[in-house]
Amino acid sequence: MARKRILLADDNRSLRVVLASALGAKYEVTAVGDGSALETELATHPYDLVITDLNLPKCSGSAALRRADEITVGQERITGLEVPVVVITGMDEEDEEVRAVRRMVNVKEILFKPVDLDDLCACVDSILAGDPFDIPPEQPLLKTCVMKMKKVLVVDDDPDIRDLLSFAFEAVGFQVRAAATVETALELCQKTNFDLMLLDYALEEDIADDLIEQLEARMSKEAMPPILMVTGYGDGLTMARYEQHPEVKGIVNKPFEPESLTDLACGLLGVTSGANMECTA
Numbered sequence: 001m002a003r004k005r006i007l008l009a010d011d012n013r014s015l016r017v018v019l020a021s022a023l024g025a026k027y028e029v030t031a032v033g034d035g036s037a038l039e040t041e042l043a044t045h046p047y048d049l050v051i052t053d054l055n056l057p058k059c060s061g062s063a064a065l066r067r068a069d070e071i072t073v074g075q076e077r078i079t080g081l082e083v084p085v086v087v088i089t090g091m092d093e094e095d096e097e098v099r100a101v102r103r104m105v106n107v108k109e110i111l112f113k114p115v116d117l118d119d120l121c122a123c124v125d126s127i128l129a130g131d132p133f134d135i136p137p138e139q140p141l142l143k144t145c146v147m148k149m150k151k152v153l154v155v156d157d158d159p160d161i162r163d164l165l166s167f168a169f170e171a172v173g174f175q176v177r178a179a180a181t182v183e184t185a186l187e188l189c190q191k192t193n194f195d196l197m198l199l200d201y202a203l204e205e206d207i208a209d210d211l212i213e214q215l216e217a218r219m220s221k222e223a224m225p226p227i228l229m230v231t232g233y234g235d236g237l238t239m240a241r242y243e244q245h246p247e248v249k250g251i252v253n254k255p256f257e258p259e260s261l262t263d264l265a266c267g268l269l270g271v272t273s274g275a276n277m278e279c280t281a
Helices: 013-024 035-044 061-068 096-102 117-128 140-148 159-171 182-191 208-218 258-269
Strands: 005-009 028-032 049-053 070-073 076-079 085-089 107-112 151-155 175-179 196-200 227-231 248-253
Touching: 005 013, 005 035, 013 028, 013 117, 028 035, 035 049, 035 061, 049 061, 049 117, 085 096, 085 117, 096 107, 107 117, 151 159, 151 182, 159 175, 159 258, 175 182, 182 208, 196 208, 196 258, 227 258, 248 258
Parallel strands: 005 028, 005 049, 049 085, 085 107, 151 175, 151 196, 196 227, 227 248
Antiparallel strands: 070 076
C-alpha cells in the first residue's frame, strides 16, 4: 500500500528538516518554504494532509489554502474540504488570522510553536486514520450537503480553462478538482470516485486517449466516470473515434458557453442544475 502523502510548509529551514524527519519514517513528506510553493504543490499534486505555518513569505499559509481547493454550498464558500490541515504557528491564539483559520472546516488542529514532536505525530496519525470529510458536529447539514454533491474532474493544461470550468461547475453545486497533466489526473482518480470528467483532447505532453487507455487499464468499467471531451479541433474530432471507449459520452467544441456545458453535464448525470446545493435537515 502506498504511503500517505504530507505537504509541509514552513519558512524556517531547520524546523522543516526536523518535522520532515520526524514524519518521514511513516509518511511521504514534501517540504516547501513559502506560500507560492505551497499553492503550486496543492494545485498540481494530491495530498492526504497539509501541515503549514501561517506566516509564510510570498503568500500566507491561510491565503494559499483558501485559493487551493474551494467549493460552494448554496451561497456559502467552503474551503479545502478534501484536504485536512494542521496549522503550526508562532502567532498568538487570539490573533485575527488564527481565529480566521479556526473557521475553516478542513483545519483539524492548530499547534503553537515551539511544536512538541510527539504531539504533532500523534495528531497526524489520528487525522490520517480518520475521515477527511470529518466536519465538526455542529455542522451536520454541511457534511450532508458536501457528501451528496457530484464530483467533477477537470483535465486541461490551460489554467484559464481550468478556472473557468471549475467556477462554472462549483456555481451550480458540484465539487470540482482540476488537473493539468495525465499523471495528476491518474493520481486523483485513484483517490476519488468522480461522477464526471471534463477532458481536454490536446494536453501539453499527451492527448486524451492516453489518459482514457490508462484509466481503462487500471479501473473497472463500473468505476470509470463518464467523459465529456473538450476540444479546439472543431469537427475534426468525432464520436466515431471513441467507439471502443463507451465512457466518452460527448464532444464539446471550443469556444463554449459555460452554462451550456453545465446543462449538458447535469442532463448526463440526471440532476437539476443547483440540485446538489438543496439540502434540508
